[in-house]
Amino acid sequence: MGSAAAQSVTTGAVQGRVVDHATKEPLAGVTVVAIGASPEPQSTLTEEDGTYKITELLPGVYVVTFYIGDLTVSRSGIRVSANDITPVHQKIRLTDQPGTIIEVDSPPPQINPHSTTKGSKYDRRHIERVPTQNRGFEGTAGNQAGTHNDGVGLAVSGSTSLENRYLVDGIDITGLTYGTVGTPILSEFIEEVEVIAGGYNAEWGRAIGGIVNVITRSGSNTFRGSVFGTMSPGFLAKRGQSTPVNASSIDVESNRAYSADFGVELGGPILKDRLFFYVGFAPQLARTDYTRITKRQTDCRQLLPSGELSGCDPRLSSQGGYADGTADVDPATGFYITDELDRDVRSGSSQQYSALAKLNLAVSPKDQAQLSMIAVPSRGESPGLYGLPSSGGRSDGLTTDAALRWTSKLNEDRTEVEALVAWHRSTSNSGSIDPSLDSQPRQILRGGNLGTWSGLGGESARTAAGCTDGGAGDPYSAITNCPMETVSYAIGGPGSISRDSEDRRMARLTATQRLRAAGTHELKVGLDFESDTKETSRLxxxxxxxxxxxxxxxxxxxxxxxxxxxxxxxxxxxMCSTADAMGGNGMAGxxxxxxxxLSGTPGAPGTSIVGSTINWAAFLRDSWAIRPNLVFNAGVRYEEQRLRYASNLQGTDDPLTGNKIGKDAMTLDKNFAPRLGLIWDPTKIGASKIFGSWGRFYESIPMDINDRSFGGEVxxxxxxxxxxxxxxxxxxxxxxxxxxxxxxxxxxxxxxxxxxxGSSGVLVAPGIKAQYMDEVLAGVEYQLSDNLKLGITYQNRQLGRVIEDVSTDGASTYIIANPGEWSKEEETKLLQRIARTDDAVTRGRLERQLTLYKGIRGFDRPLRRYDAIELNLARQFSKGLFAQASYTYSRTQGNYPGSLSYDNGQIDPNISSQYDLIELLANRTGKLPQDRPHSVKVDGHYKFDLGENNALTFGGRIRMVSGVPKSALGAHYLYGPDESFVLPRGVMGRSEIQHGIDVHLAYARKLSKTMTAEVYFDVFNLYDNQGTFDTDQTYAPAVRRTAPGAGGGSENNVNPIVGGGYEDLMWAKTIDSTGNETGVPTARNPNFGKATSRYSPTSARIGFRLTF
Known part of the structure; x- marks a missing residue:
């Protein structure tokens, strides 16, 4: 009997085969009962071939008991995970004495011999005993091999963090706007975290990265709960290593003042055996102190013939000193040498309140319902750092989720039906830290100096005095003391103000049928529908x-x-004017x-934009057990996505096509995603598998494109x-x-x-097709002993097609298209339409569109290829010890990172600047930012029993990962900073390898039969390795200053040096505002190549947990 997956994303299953110990013949009609985490026992009978399967089991530990005649065999310690099958095979001696009860404490194999999925499941013990700084599920999910934090979220198997899908109790909590995590869930409320990093079946879709499936805790017939709390005080953390910014007079160091959470969770019966509840509530509070350091450059040293710097003598060289009108530079680091003037601390804070409630109803052992609700209100404040203190911001929001789920077993458990309706909603409001400034425009000052800007009132008297140039007390009168060349200075209001909300309503219906035909088949069919709405503000x-x-x-x-x-x-x-790409020069153009x-007042006319998207999908999957140890999985998933125009645009005239705008801006249909997999177990007892799979996965486009491209953004x-x-x-x-x-x-x-x-609107290329990724997976897993598993997996992922906005007329008109391809069929259709058109104006417009569409083919096709070999070793929990280790060698190469544009920090999935202009594509092929070849992850925990009532637990994890590739970027004359790859991507080397150790120590004492108290201590980054997280890759800044801190200047754009190396940078020339090369050498960013952010310093967390 075989299956590709368990019957639900929130529950698991046990299955196996029961045979006669002596003859190995199958035993039919054996009663199998599973008792454990689920509120009610679940049972079934073995088939003619001795096989059985029990589904709809909540994650947790079970006792599986086999009854045949007067014989009883009981297997304890059977752990069941969500969306998974635990193999439990059993041999029964029919010759044993009647009435014999045999108890077996032998863990089942760790290998799922029916699935090609690549991923991991982290149970309650792992969540509690392996330390992660993040108190939500993201930290635990990051333990999966092949994942890393890309600064925005969890990047999985070469994809960006915006390409995942997140579910909690079956509710899709993926953020609608960008694809980030939409609902934070505190780890104390979580029973299990599943990470699927590849090989997922037709049930899963709308992701080309990974899937994170979170199962929260549930009530049962036993009252249980806990009171808990953690505290991470600032005095238990080392100071963050300074990351100075060259040619800036402000440095900022961030240090945690405190981070704390405390709460309660409780579950139990309302009606025994029928109705069960679970509730949890926990406030989370945090404050971060930002030490703001002001400094001035010096002019009192010279480089001696020996290569060393002289001492400081601020007299002019004509007076016997070393001042020469040029700021001093440390030859060892390339940094300007500075004097610290002053430092002050500005603080930011956040508050979040997590609440969760759950009801489980057992109408019968075969029919069950679940109602779950989550609410997370939050608020926060952040200070102004590079600017006036009042330039900081405030935010508040509320995230709510609700779901109703029903499952039924029919036809002697051979048929199962699951229905789910769910709702996800999130609101976000933001403004100035000083609400009175919400009516003031934000102004970003660039290229001046802190001495002048001190007059705005945001700097201390010491800073103002030390930065003032030319005064009687100025020790370095020949230079500008406090230039601000590489950092801007903010004054005024908060800038963007948000009054946003997103809303997802979804429904899913699945049915599973088990039957026999040349083996065993498990057919599963499903349909899901999703209506998404996003309201965004333009303020x-x-x-x-x-x-x-x-x-x-x-x-x-x-x-x-x-x-x-x-x-x-x-x-x-x-009156708003702009250049006309279709006109000539001067007034004609x-x-x-x-x-x-539009005013900055919330609710003012034109400031609220409402967009919507409709998603629906259907799937069919057959898991065919040709033999008990040979399973073939075949499935197909069909997905469709309809992205709609903003409600205020529907019915208006399209400025590009001249037609009335309807509902649908872009329809992505005919998306058939086949999935194939084959699994062979040579041992025939679930102790090994050799497997392979191939699948196609389609992207679900987030709603940022609705806000911007289909929302009439101008x-x-x-x-x-x-x-x-x-x-x-x-x-x-x-x-x-x-x-x-x-x-x-x-x-x-x-x-x-x-x-x-945006005045010209946005074209959608006729015949546009959905973005997808193809994946090949192959591997071997083998159970070396009862508790030890070894596996090796090869994974290949390639983007097959991409959706991005492009411009084929020099940034005048934008087209949502598949870069590098436009079908001949669509070209023929447009030519035929042109031939039928008599109106000269319409004909001219269509001919221009034809020219634009044909230009799409001139773009390089987006490429992203991920190849990885993963070696993993896991020791199952036994005698108190659990350990897992993985080594991943991977390469991620191409010319397109994905939905997140790491190079310029742009978060605009499918409408980034990466493919806007053909000339921006030069030098983009190479090692992508996700390319981190070597990754080692080791997790483990061990529990010592100290007598009957005391226990000591050690846990920890070890991490090592390669650094990030570095590039040299420059400004483009049309697109601005960091849009031009001056040299080929990644040729500047990579940041250093990052490594660290986190440890956990806990002491627990049993206070009574039902109550245990535990205190624990976590230490992160044990030996304080604050490695480089990111570097400044801007080689050529957008503006060349006439003098440091003096203001003024000229454009400093640069064209790519195709195929060049570092030694060629000295020959780069400035490009003027018309795109023509000048004879002026390109000015270099003095902060180029320097660290801009680092990993967190050593810190500690104290926690307690009282369980009852």
Whole structure:
């Protein structure tokens, strides 16, 4: 008897074969009963061939008992996991005396001989005894081989962290906007965490990364619960190693002040054997202290002929000193040498309250229902660090989830039906740390100096005095003391204000049928439907966002709404102009629209955008046990996704096509995803397997694309420059060093340049197809002994097709397309349509679209290939010891990292800048940011019994992972900072190997038969290895300054040096605003290659748990 998976994502199963010990003949009609974590016992009878299967078992430990005649055989310690099958085979001596009861304490094999899934399951013991800093399920999920933290979340098997799917008790909690974790779940409420990193069957979809399946705890016939708490005080943590920023006069060190949680969880019967409850509640509180250090550069040293630096003598060289008008640089590090001026501490805080409730109803042993609810309100504040203290932000939100699940067993347990309806909702509000500033525009100052900006009132008297240039007490009068070349300075309001919400309503129905035909078949069919809604706000505080390149230019960016054709609404009282790609030069090349500047007031007209997406899928899977030790899994999944226009756009005119906008912006259908797998158990007793699988997996596009591309997003940017008697934004503000950008909101003169982004709408390439990934998996697992398992797995993943926005006319028009491909069939259809069109205007528009679509083929096809060999060793929990270890060698290469653009930090799945322009593709092929060839993970725990009532537990984990590839990036004349790969991707080497050890020590004392008290102590990063997490990869900054901290400057764009090496950087030349190369060498970022973030320092956590 075989199966590809258990019958539900929230429950597991036991199955096996019962035979006569002497003859090995199958025994039919044996009663098999499983008693344990599930509220009620579950039972079945063996078939003619001695096989049986018991499904719908909650995760936990069971006793499986076999009854035949007057003989009883009982197997204890059988652990069942969700979405899994535990093999329990049994030999029975029919010659034993009637009435004999045989008790067997022998763990079943650790190998699931019916599944090709690559992944792990972490039970309650693992969650409690293997320390992770994250108190949610993400930390535990990170123990899976082939995963790592990419700075946003959990990256699985070469994919980005935005390509996973997360479920809790069957509820899809994946964030709708970007694909991140939507609902945090405290580990104290979790029974089991399952991570599926590959090889998943047709039941699973909407993911091209991994699947994380979380099962929370449940009630039973026994009242049980716990009171718990943890505290991570700042005095038990080392200080974070400084990550100074070169050519900046502000450094920030973050250190945890405290992190704590405490709560209670309780479960038990309401009606014995019928109705059970589980509840949990826990506040989580945290504060982080940011030490803000101000510093000034020095000019008092010179490099001696010996190669060493001289001592400090601030006199001018003409006076016998070493001051020469150039800031001192440490030749060993490349950093400017600085004097610390002052330091102060600014704090951020967060509060989160986790609540969970569950009801389980056993209508009968065959019919069961479950109602679950989760609520997590939260709020937080973060201080302004690189700017005024008031430039910080506040946020609050509420996440709620609910689900109702029903399962039934029919036809002597051969038929099973499961139905689920669920709801996920999340709200998010944000603004300034000072609510009165929500009405003020945010202004980012760049290229000035801290001495001047001290006049804004955000710096201490010591900093202001030490940074002031040219004063009587200035020791380095020949240089700018406190330049801010590589870090901006924020003043004003919070910038973006959010009043967002996301809502997912889903339903799923599955049926399983077991039958016999040339072996045993388990047929499973299912249908699921999902309706997603997202409301997002377009709000800039004060109605605008200001970027002030001090002394050079000021850019004012606003959200705007363009007046529909013929609309006479008086609120469209502004005029927005932009270059017309279809026109000529000068006035002929300019388009002007009546528009409304959207205010920063929540609820104002045009500021709320509502989008929606419909997902549905159906699957069919057959798990065919050709023989008891040979299983063939075959399935197919069909998925469809309909991404809709924002409600306010439906029924309006499309500016590109001239047609009325309907409901669906993009329909991705005909997505058939076949899955095949073969498993052979040479031992025939579940102690080994040789397996292989192939599958296709489709992406489910997050709703960020609905907000932006299909939500009518239009921004209006005006660039103002002073000079030749022009001061459109007002005179120089002595506190800034140039005009105040606020003056540009009501300018006295015209802008130098005006640009509308999004005014042309977005085209969707006809015939666009869904993004998918293909995977091949092969491996061997063998049970070396009762408790020891060895496995080796090869995994290959390749993106087959990608959806991204591209521009084939120099960033004037954007097309959602499959880069590198556009079907000839669609081209023929458009040509035929053009031939049938008599209207000259319509014909011209269609011909232009044809030209744009044909240009899609000129893009390189996106590539991402992941190859990995994984060796793993696991020792099952026995006699107090559990251990698992893995070594993964992997390579991730290509030209497209995926949904997360690591290189410039952009989080816009499927509409990033990675494929916007053909000229941006040069040098992008190479080692992708996910490429971390070597990874070692070792987890373990051991429990010592100290007498009858006391126990001591040791736990720990060891980690080692290769560093991240490094590149050299530069600014592009159209797209700005970090969009041009100056050298081929990854040729600058990689950051150092990261390694660390975390340990757990716990002491437990039994206070009574039903009550145990435990205290524990966790230490993270035991030997304080604060390695580099990320480096500054900007080689050529967007602006070349005339002098450090002096403001002003010129563009510093650069073209890729195709196939170049580090030695070629010295020949790079600046590109002007029209894209032409000049003879001016490219200016280098003084912080290039330096660490920008590090891993956390040594810290400790104290915890207690009182269970009853």
């Amino acid at each position: 800039y505080s004060g109605g605008a966002f200001l970027q002030n390149d001090v002394g050079n230019s000021i850019r004012v960016t606003r959200w705007v709404q363009l007046a529909p054709a013929g609309d006479k609404d008086p609120r469209f009282d502004q 300019t388009k002007t629209y009546a528009c409304d500047f 921004s209006f940017t005006q660039t103002f420059t002073s000079g030749q008697g022009r001061q459109p934004c007002g005179p120089t503000d002595p506190r800034i060093g140039g005009p105040d950008g606020v003056g540009c909101l009501t300018p006295s003169g015209p802008a130098t340049q005006e640009t509308l982004l």
